[in-house]
Amino acid sequence: MKFDDKVPIYYQIKEYLYHQIVTGTLQPGEKLPSVRQLAIDVTANVNTVQRALTEMLSEEIIESQRGKGNFVTTDVEGIKQLHNKLVKEQLTLVYQQLHALNLSDDEILSEMKSYMESRDGQHE
């Protein structure tokens, strides 16, 4: 797994797992890979993976059963809220940044549209 060296690895692992959960790649109640397997999957250390999981546990997005494994919460509503939260965080971030670059609301929207159009040709 490629990491952005500007951001802690544990944090990127957390974001990676959050994406898997909110997009349904990991279903509610589903068992996560073991910490050891996850460490191999994302090419990081067990302790680094564990740190990501510990935060997710405290946020009640996953549940831990000693000796069995870690499981995605069955609280579907909580997962939805997480999804909304992640979307809003992204919107807030890009809005603040582009506003700081002196772009108006309309300019932000039109820049986004032209960016999307420029991507269309790329087939990716």
Added chain:
Amino acid sequence: MKFDDKVPIYYQIKEYLYHQIVTGTLQPGEKLPSVRQLAIDVTANVNTVQRALTEMLSEEIIESQRGKGNFVTTDVEGIKQLHNKLVKEQLTLVYQQLHALNLSDDEILSEMKSYMESRDGQHE
């Protein structure tokens, strides 16, 4: 200055100065505050500020004159390109993230619009 503890301080200082330059708060050819003054302004260490400046020097956005100070480049075109680069980086980032959250192009735009509308009432 408030720092996001997920990102290196020198990097945030660099972004801060980039914003000042592309928005015209710091004009082309204008002298930057001294490294010592900048360190006070942003509440960081001289060496940390210097690290940010060193990268900006290598990117030719500022120029250094020993004994005099650091100056914003007079290359207006280069500043424009930097502005475009920063905008595009933000668009790329938010697009990738929201796509990974299973939002379509249309949904991204409509979410952005409703986010902007929700901000309207806040007068900020």
Added chain:
DNA sequence: TATAGTGTATTAGTTTACTAGTACACTATA
């Protein structure tokens, strides 16, 4: 010329993220 204000370089020490290895408690199962 003396002094203050510049950028720059160097050394040292602290903190944090990360890695590495080990050990232990619990669970399922052959």
Added chain:
DNA sequence: TATAGTGTACTAGTAAACTAATACACTATA
């Protein structure tokens, strides 16, 4: 019951970011 697979805890060490202090070269100016 023995074994393998879990989560979890702990200690130790490394690397990078950051801070701190100092020194030096250059420039402007009183």
